[in-house]
Amino acid sequence: MKIQIIYCHPSEKSYTYEILEQLKSSLEKEHLEFEISDLYEMNFITDMNEDEYEREGFAKIELPIPNDVKEEHQKINKADCIIFVYPVWWSDCPAKLKGWFDRVYSVGYAYGNEESKPEAKMKTIKYGLVICTAGHPNQFLEEIGIAESMKNVMINDRLGKRFNKKEMIILGGTLDKEKVIQDHSEIIKSIGKKIKEYCI
Numbered sequence: 001m002k003i004q005i006i007y008c009h010p011s012e013k014s015y016t017y018e019i020l021e022q023l024k025s026s027l028e029k030e031h032l033e034f035e036i037s038d039l040y041e042m043n044f045i046t047d048m049n050e051d052e053y054e055r056e057g058f059a060k061i062e063l064p065i066p067n068d069v070k071e072e073h074q075k076i077n078k079a080d081c082i083i084f085v086y087p088v089w090w091s092d093c094p095a096k097l098k099g100w101f102d103r104v105y106s107v108g109y110a111y112g113n114e115e116s117k118p119e120a121k122m123k124t125i126k127y128g129l130v131i132c133t134a135g136h137p138n139q140f141l142e143e144i145g146i147a148e149s150m151k152n153v154m155i156n157d158r159l160g161k162r163f164n165k166k167e168m169i170i171l172g173g174t175l176d177k178e179k180v181i182q183d184h185s186e187i188i189k190s191i192g193k194k195i196k197e198y199c200i
């Protein structure tokens with residue numbers, strides 16, 4: 001049972017980093033094994049270059065996959081659960097995480113893989129969890145339709161059929177942190193147990 005965390009925030013002084021630390025404690029408490037892809041720390045390249053576009057844009061699956069992308073594929077292939085942790089920036093994930101999807105979800109692997117050899121296809125992951133922090137309160141994000149659109153894009157498109165069970169937790173209201181900090185930490189505390197229930 002292996003958990004892969006895809007973490008995307010540039011600063012350890014951030015609230016999102018605090019959430020990551022709480023999440024790690026919750027997983028450790030349940031003796032769950034996890035690995036973190038810290039996209040900023042890894043300096044993960046998230047711009048697609050022209051050669052890569054040649055492969056992705058024209059679905060030429062015979063062209064090579066870059067090594068850093070292959071490494072991410074290997075991590076995914078070992079995982080039973082993937083947790084994405086990031087702040088909401090302009091009603092979506094930060095560009096760096098968006099670029100992770102652009103490059104790592106390569107054609108022949110994450111989609112358009114009907115003709116691919118079984119070992120070249122992305123495996124179906126048991127549980128996908130998206131945890132994002134947001135400045136606006138959840139109620140406001142729901143009223144203006146942004147919560148629904150974020151869930152639609154992350155859960156229905158980016159996680160899609162690649163995950164059996166999927167969930168998105170919006171930890172909203174961080175503009176007035178004192179009001180939400182306790183609720184958020186209760187939610188994060190319960191995650192280790194939930195993963196055990198879903199994946200073991």
Ligand SMILES: Cc1cc2nc3c(=O)[nH]c(=O)nc-3n(C[C@H](O)[C@H](O)[C@H](O)COP(=O)(O)O)c2cc1C
Nearest residue numbers: 014015016017087088089090091133134135136174
């Ligand atoms: C560039 C940028 C864009 C942001 N856009 C949004 C947004 O569209 N909606 C929202 O609720 N909060 C937005 N926020 C607030 C962040 O979601 C909030 O700062 C984060 O959840 C918690 O802060 P952290 O950076 O300390 O982790 C934005 C913050 C930044 C820096």
